Amino acid sequence: MLKFIPTPIGNPQDITIRALREFEKATLFLCEDTRETKRLLSILAKRFEFIIPKAEFLSFHEHNGKARLLEISERLNSENVVFVSDAGMPVISDPGQILVEYCQQNSIEYDVLAGASAVVTAYASSGFEEGKFTFWGFLPHKGSERSAELHKIMNSDTNMILYEAPHRIDKLIDEIASIDENREIFLA
Known part of the structure; x- marks a missing residue:
């Protein structure tokens, strides 16, 4: 199942417990910038009881989103996939809009976690x-x-x-x- 997970917009302590648990279960991270996501996960691992998963990290942004969908579409139903922005709520002024629209058009279940906006x-x-x-x-x-x-x-x-x-x-x-x-x- 695909989860859209908000990330802190300043203070790493603003991450939710639910977000940390979803990160731990993830097999695929779709990231606006994989470097930013890995940096955030490293900070979270040091500050909280959090284990960085052995997951694949793929960029998903305005320049590659449509092409990336073709590559990952099968995995959206069969794996624990998370989408994260560099900061804040995914999909708000963010390339995640493409992903939500794709899920709606293809009856793919997804969830949006509450968090920073x-x-x-x-x-x-x-x-x-x-x-x-x-x-x-x-x-x-x-x-x-x-x-x-x-x-x-x-x-x-x-x-x-x-x-x-x-x-x-x-x-x-x-x-x-x-x-x-x-x-x-x-x-x-």
């Missing part, structure tokens, strides 16, 4: 009073498409959450200020 953590940390928000994921990297998306976000009357790569944060702040220099923002 940067979206919810950021909103809870913001202190914004209104109880609703819209999540936009990542903006396009550049061009008119990025500008159009940002204008949509800025013209909304609800709180908006979006992801941005650390090296583009300054650019995003400048773009927001050029649209509305008085806009209240919260960076998390």
